Amino acid sequence: MNLKITGLNFDVTEAIKNHVTEKLERINCHAANVISVTVTLSVEKVNQKAEADVHLAGKDLHVEAVEQDMYAAINVLMDKLDRAVLKHKEKSGDVRGSKPEVVEE
Template sequence: MNISLTGRHLELTDAIKTHMTSSIETLNKYNMGITSVNVIASAQTKKGKEHSMVEFVITMAGKNSVIIKQNDDDLYAAIDIAIERAQKALRRMHDKEVDHQKVGLNTIKSEDVDVKETAEAMEDEIVPVELDLYKPREVEDVLNDLKESNKMFEIFLDNEDKTRVLYKRNDGKFGLY
């Protein structure tokens, strides 16, 4: 991996160069085939205040380049934030490559799928259940049933023909809509 460090309107000391180089070395753990990293550090004055800007251009073999620009009052902080952003971008690219299966259109076309069998198999998965929603119930009865079961909520009609929901809250209490 080629590393190019450039300073504009500021002198790069050995400590800054060491910090940049060690930060860049952490990008190797993603195995993305990084060919070169160009770092441009500059000092700018806006509205009477000095602040630092760091730009990372990460070039990878066979992939798009990653460009990260970061401004901060402190040069070391700008470098650290930019490296974190670069790591996040490389991690996302790495996860995309590793997690997604690359299936071509020809392999999908070559698979024989019987539509009727698939539809029948899906029909077997749906089991109709008779609802007890039409029976009016007392809130206390529903509360007792909910305490005894593993359910998180119960939907029922109360004596005034209103649809109500009794649910378990995270704090161990119960809520009623």
């Protein structure tokens, strides 16, 4: 997995890089087909914004979160990203025609 962390109007520190990579481990557990992740962190007046573009095999996901604190924005972003990856995983698994269950009476 390729990881790129950038900051707009914001200096990305080692602590923030470590926090992002630690949170991305959970995403890697749920989806092994992650090709690359681009995380963009920005400051807009009072709000802290975190965005992620995830390139999966066959799908691109874009998720963003805006909070008052950068660490809170990263946490919310990773929660949203986790839900999006799980949803994509469920949808892609259902495509190949699962057989209907036979109920015996």
